[in-house]
Amino acid sequence: MSDVATSEGLEWATARGMGALAEKMGIEFTEFSIERSVGTMPVEGNTQPVGLLHGGAYVVLGESLGSMAANLHAGPGRLAVGVDINATHTRSATSGIVTGVCTPIHLGGSIAVHEIVVTDDQGRRCSTIRITNMIKDAPKAR
Secondary structure, eight states: OOHHHHHHHHHHHHHHOOOHHHHHTTOEEEEEOSSOEEEEEESTTSBOTTSSBOHHHHHHHHHHHHHHHHHHHHOTTEEEEEEEEEEEEOSOOOSSEEEEEEEEEEEOSSEEEEEEEEEOTTSOEEEEEEEEEEEEEOOOOO
């Protein structure tokens, strides 16, 4: 993947915005292209009462990366919307930053499927998320 593809993808993602929830949770994209997208999220502020990163927070990171990547793939005049998401949590982060790496499993004209692997600061896998997005024509402006 070229630096140009990553910088153009980051510019596109920044211009589009991540949405209020992702921003509230402190998610930041550090790399963004159709082939690979990377984002980070702080553990602090996104925990369960016992101090573990909330399982739903992993899913928000995964959906933010996967849906945005699917929309970049969909292209102008098209819209990708999530139709299925699942997550398997295999480790609990308790501090620091988690990193999600999103890669496509399938990029079609009507369906995009992505896998997002979330790791802790030590590079240990904490969660594996798969999201399927349906791609359709964007609604006409009213």
